[in-house]
Amino acid sequence: MNNRVFGTGTALVVLVLAVMAVPAMSGPNTAYFNSSANPVDSTNPIRNVIAKPGETVYVEVWLNITDPYGQSPDYTFESGQVNITFDSSIGDITGVSSIPGHPWSASWGKHRYGDSWWICFRSSAWGANPPYGLGPGIYPVANLTIQGVSPGKTDLHFSHDSPRLCNIFDAIGQDYPNQSWIDAKFWCYTTFSKPLPEGWNLISLPLEPLPGNESTSKVLETVSYDAVYRYDASSHTFIDVTGDTMELGVGYFVHVTSPSTWTYNGTPYTQMNVSLEPGLNMIGWINCTKPISEALSSIEGKYWYVARWNATTQEYEIYNPVAPSSFNDFDMLEPTTGYWISMKESGWLNASC
Numbered sequence: 001m002n003n004r005v006f007g008t009g010t011a012l013v014v015l016v017l018a019v020m021a022v023p024a025m026s027g028p029n030t031a032y033f034n035s036s037a038n039p040v041d042s043t044n045p046i047r048n049v050i051a052k053p054g055e056t057v058y059v060e061v062w063l064n065i066t067d068p069y070g071q072s073p074d075y076t077f078e079s080g081q082v083n084i085t086f087d088s089s090i091g092d093i094t095g096v097s098s099i100p101g102h103p104w105s106a107s108w109g110k111h112r113y114g115d116s117w118w119i120c121f122r123s124s125a126w127g128a129n130p131p132y133g134l135g136p137g138i139y140p141v142a143n144l145t146i147q148g149v150s151p152g153k154t155d156l157h158f159s160h161d162s163p164r165l166c167n168i169f170d171a172i173g174q175d176y177p178n179q180s181w182i183d184a185k186f187w188c189y190t191t192f193s194k195p196l197p198e199g200w201n202l203i204s205l206p207l208e209p210l211p212g213n214e215s216t217s218k219v220l221e222t223v224s225y226d227a228v229y230r231y232d233a234s235s236h237t238f239i240d241v242t243g244d245t246m247e248l249g250v251g252y253f254v255h256v257t258s259p260s261t262w263t264y265n266g267t268p269y270t271q272m273n274v275s276l277e278p279g280l281n282m283i284g285w286i287n288c289t290k291p292i293s294e295a296l297s298s299i300e301g302k303y304w305y306v307a308r309w310n311a312t313t314q315e316y317e318i319y320n321p322v323a324p325s326s327f328n329d330f331d332m333l334e335p336t337t338g339y340w341i342s343m344k345e346s347g348w349l350n351a352s353c
Helices: none
Strands: 029-034 048-051 056-065 077-085 091-097 107-112 116-122 137-148 152-158 167-170 179-181 184-188 190-196 199-203 207-209 225-232 237-240 252-256 260-268 271-276 279-283 303-310 315-319 339-343 347-352
Touching: 029 077, 048 056, 048 137, 056 077, 077 137, 091 107, 091 116, 116 137, 152 260, 199 303, 225 279, 271 279
Parallel strands: 029 179, 048 184
Antiparallel strands: 029 056, 056 137, 077 116, 077 152, 077 167, 091 137, 107 116, 152 184, 190 260, 199 252, 207 260, 225 237, 225 252, 271 347, 279 339, 303 315, 303 339
């Protein structure tokens, strides 16, 4: 089994300032997520943690203390507490352990309260002369064991809500200055698969692609194709996105050059809020099947008809809300399918699974 932890490249820049006398404060004192597989560096923290249901990954919590002093030049960094909240129905933090080489000689402890882990730590680093405490440096806090439970996303959040909040203290127990906390997101992913026949296919994304995999080439990596288009309802033109990215809630015409099986990983797309223009709109749909009357209840009376493309016959099929049911070709909206909606006026399509 592969344990995979991914970090994205959004950087936190630490500015180092100095003066001749007392050193100036050099930037935020940062708590962040990382792993032994990545450099221990708050300028490149883990933003996304990825696993499938039943898979276990390990993520570490670190502190980067950059300010030389706490509330007084006599006192530096000495202790802290971290409260990490999450949704255990998606990803459960099943264990917390200390990291070898940590400096918490006075105490290190952990407690679980529902869907949160509270970790407290304290050093007894006191010298004979000031400044008292640990001073600037990078310090390990804890190693988290996270198990994927069910497909979805949950924040790994440094909570500042009472009574178990996050805080960093100086050697006399006062708040350390310039604290910064960088959250991460846990993705428990599932795999989608659908056969696509040769020719034009009108599709939409049932899953939100994993971070870094939003490009058309990644989403359609298993498909043989030579063109991908979306429709711009404002300009009434097709836009080539072959070399671009693919978005949720959008319909795409894909020209498949040979029969393929479309497969990619992500988290279920279960809620949409899409603006529709008067005239034709090519939309996507969420990851569940619903009767059209229920699916389009937010725009009831505002549209003329709905059309879908039959990739096997290479023909359109129509649903008209005022026509007898026997005249309609379909009456359900389904995931993975793109649709045309002809709007009488502008509106917002709101739907959820």
